[in-house]
Each structure stands twice: as structure tokens, then as C-alpha cells.
Amino acid sequence: MSKKQSNARTVLAYIVLILLAFLCLFFFYILVINCTRSHNQIQAGFSFIPGTSFAKNLHHVLHDAKLPVLSGIKNSLIVSTGCAILATYFSALTAYGLYAYSFKLKKPAFVFIMLILVMPTQVSAMGFINLITKMGMINTLYPLIIPSIAAPAVFYFMYSYMQSSLPLELIEAARIDGCSEFRTFNRIVIPIMKPALAVQAIFAFVQNWNNYFLPALILQENSKRTLPILIASLRSADFLKFDMGKVYMLITIAIVPIIIVYIALSKYIVAGVALGGVKE
Numbered sequence: 001m002s003k004k005q006s007n008a009r010t011v012l013a014y015i016v017l018i019l020l021a022f023l024c025l026f027f028f029y030i031l032v033i034n035c036t037r038s039h040n041q042i043q044a045g046f047s048f049i050p051g052t053s054f055a056k057n058l059h060h061v062l063h064d065a066k067l068p069v070l071s072g073i074k075n076s077l078i079v080s081t082g083c084a085i086l087a088t089y090f091s092a093l094t095a096y097g098l099y100a101y102s103f104k105l106k107k108p109a110f111v112f113i114m115l116i117l118v119m120p121t122q123v124s125a126m127g128f129i130n131l132i133t134k135m136g137m138i139n140t141l142y143p144l145i146i147p148s149i150a151a152p153a154v155f156y157f158m159y160s161y162m163q164s165s166l167p168l169e170l171i172e173a174a175r176i177d178g179c180s181e182f183r184t185f186n187r188i189v190i191p192i193m194k195p196a197l198a199v200q201a202i203f204a205f206v207q208n209w210n211n212y213f214l215p216a217l218i219l220q221e222n223s224k225r226t227l228p229i230l231i232a233s234l235r236s237a238d239f240l241k242f243d244m245g246k247v248y249m250l251i252t253i254a255i256v257p258i259i260i261v262y263i264a265l266s267k268y269i270v271a272g273v274a275l276g277g278v279k280e
Helices: 003-034 040-045 054-060 069-100 106-117 126-132 142-149 151-166 168-176 181-192 194-209 213-218 228-237 244-265 266-274
Strands: none
Touching: 003 244, 040 151, 040 213, 040 244, 054 069, 054 244, 069 142, 069 151, 069 181, 069 194, 069 228, 069 244, 106 151, 126 213, 126 228, 142 151, 142 194, 142 213, 151 194, 168 181, 168 228, 181 194, 194 244, 194 266
16 A cells, blocks of 8 residues: 555545544534523524523523422432442452353353343333332332342443453462452452443443433432433423523533543543453
């Protein structure tokens, strides 16, 4: 390949990347611009120039008696953080059990977990609702957090990562030195799995932060509802009282924690995905 062809391919690659970045960021730009504009300005059409209604929209969102935004943020943070912690730790523990031990039902157990992975949430939703109703856990946050202990997708990623990055000889050496299994997992395996844990924590946090289906079925009181439910209730409000500036402001508030989490843990995404997808 000539140098001229190589330069042409490089330029083409940069053009494609710039185009993709523009398509990804343009919608965020629209969101930020519209949260600074009034309802009438938004209806008048799109503008690249920010408006002057940012403080007004923020005041309307935070001081709406029927829209407990602060409690919604708190509930979403509790659910998303709890799910991220439980999903990553117990999925890594399950993956460690299947990876580090040899037993007769090892392959059937792996297949069973993979079968659960392809089962849609909607299939078991009604049975799950009936179960937590009988247990007295309806309208609480516990049914949204505790089931995250069983996360087949996170388990599969952890298992693949262990195959590529965790030598069995290291585990055997810890056993010979008299280290217990939980101590081996917590002191040796967890530090090695740090990139994978960070990646899956991000994905689990974002997934549960944006989750609407189960919270809408379980949470009944406004004080217990998460942000996606509050956004949906605001968008379905009376047409005469509908304020698009208020909606855009609430959506902007909802994505700020996600951006913070991505920025804080973004350095692990590429490394974790790359290492987890390579096998020896």
C-alpha cells in the first residue's frame, strides 16, 4: 500500500469518527439547549443558541409538589448503586466458583445460567409481582435491588475475563499457603478483576438507573418512585399544563449522575472489555 493510499484511509477514518461523534453528541446538545428555553420557545423550533429560562425551569422542577425530584434522585441512586454492587460482586463470585472448581454439574450449571440470560424480564414479571406482594415487599426498593445478585450477563463477562486474566496456578498457590477460599477471592481475585468489575459496575448502574418497567409495576407512592417514572408521569401530564422546558430540565438532571459515573470509571472500559474478550 502506498503512502498516499494510507493517508487517504486515515483521513476517511477521521471523517467517519467525526461524523459518528457528531451524531452521538448532537442529541445531548439539543437536550442541554432546550433545558434553557421556555415551553413557547421550544415549540417555535430548534435553536443553536441557549435560552434564558434555565433557572426558571430548574425552579419549576425542584419546587413541584407533585414531582418529588430529590427523593427520585435518592431512590434511583440507592437502587442503581445497590444493584451495581450486588451484581458485580456475586457474579464474580459465581464465575469464580465455576472457573476454579471442577465438579460433575459444572457444564449443566453454566448452560442453565446462559438459558436464564436469554429469558425476557416480561416473561416472569407477573409471577415476580405476585411473589413480592405475598412477601409484603410491594412498594419498596428491595425487590429492585436484591434480584441483582443473579445477573447472568455480568457472570458471563466475569467468567470470560477470568479465563483470560486469572491463572489457576495463582489460586492453587494461595490454597497451598493455607488461604481460605473467600480470602483468596477477596484478597487475590478481586484485585485482578478490578477492570472487569469497574466496567460491569458502570453498565449495571446505567441499566438500573434507566430501568422503568419493574419500578413502574412495584412502586406506587411518589416518594418511592425513581426518576424514569417521574419523567414518564411528567410527560403524560395534562396537555394544558404540559411544560416541555420542565421535561427537558428533568431529563438533563437524570443524565448528570450517569455522566459522572462514566467519567469516573471510563478508563476501565476499554481495558476491561479488551482483556475480557481475549482468551489464551
